[in-house]
Amino acid sequence: MTGTDASPSFRLAYVPGVTPAKWVRIWNERLPDVPLTLLQVPAAEAPKVLRGGEADAGLVRLPVDRTVFSAIPLYTETTVVVVPKDHVMTAVDEVSCDDLADEVVFHPLDDVLGWERPPGEPAFERPATTEDAIELVAAGVGLLVVPQSLARLHHRRDLTYRPVVDAPQSSVALSWPEDATTDLVEDFIGIVRGRTVNSTRGRSPAQQAPAEAKRQRTDAAGTRRKPAPGKSADRSPRSGSGGPRAARRGKPRRRS
Known part of the structure; x- marks a missing residue:
């Protein structure tokens, strides 16, 4: 190191x-x-x-x-397609790349999914940033495929997204x-x-160091003295086999 x-x-x-x-x-x-x-x-x-x-x-x-x-x-991350809230794709829970074949799909210059060409029809010009592409989606001129966190980062009230099951992931x-x-x-x-x-x-x-010192203090405080060999630490002298047998008391026996 x-x-x-x-x-x-x-x-x-x-x-x-x-x-x-x-x-x-x-x-x-x-x-x-x-x-x-x-x-x-x-x-x-x-x-x-x-x-x-x-x-x-x-x-x-x-x-x-x-x-x-x-x-x-x-x-x-899950990969999603960002669409307007009134888009037909909002009727389903998830889509595939084939479902995007007839759509204009933006490919911003800061794309992080690593594909050479997204599905669908390419836009006339690549947006400079993901944020720029989001603005174009909001204008209704195309869609955008991105990691879900970027869809959330650039959230707009007029847009939503759906998972793309077979797209590259980040x-x-x-x-x-x-x-x-x-x-x-x-x-x-x-x-x-x-x-x-x-x-x-x-x-x-x-x-x-502080954690080790605390552990050592705890160990020291919790240590008990061991009893001497052959002796019980907790047993009362009057109970069990560890103490002397108590004298038996009772009526004296009558002599014959």
Whole structure:
């Protein structure tokens, strides 16, 4: 592991559609003295940001260059088609790519699904961004296929979406430069993997020490002195076989 000296803060990049709030909350609870700074970056620029040292780690979309970056896959998203609320496709629960064959389907330049050409009829011009494509869908001139998180990010009251069962999917991962695996990166790995605060993996020595001291104090307080061999610690001398037999009392026997 490199970078054993703790930095004054931890910088986390994340791409549109990813919601890091839960992990940030846990970080703030476990490492209150190490501020976490969030940096939102376009999906295509995330590798450049990480490689340039502008962030310590990032929540990015796969694939990444595994010769440069380490990556821990976190989840895979459902792919959906965004349509106007009065579109005929709202009558069904899910659609296939074949159902889009006669529709104009936008393919924005920041597409994250990785296909060369979406299903349906291509638009006259590719929108620059997903946000621009959403505006065109709202204008009623075409549809858009995206990961569900991006449909939610760009939600509009006049639009809705349906799952596309056979479309490519986008996976999200925690990624960082392989040669920059610092203690703080290990701490964040532990958080996203669900390790407890007492786990010895993914935690810096400074964090482990208080927990270890507390455990030792608890063990010391809970230790009981063992009784001497052959003696019972809790048994009363008048009960059981551990104490002397009590004298039998009763009426004296009559002599003959």
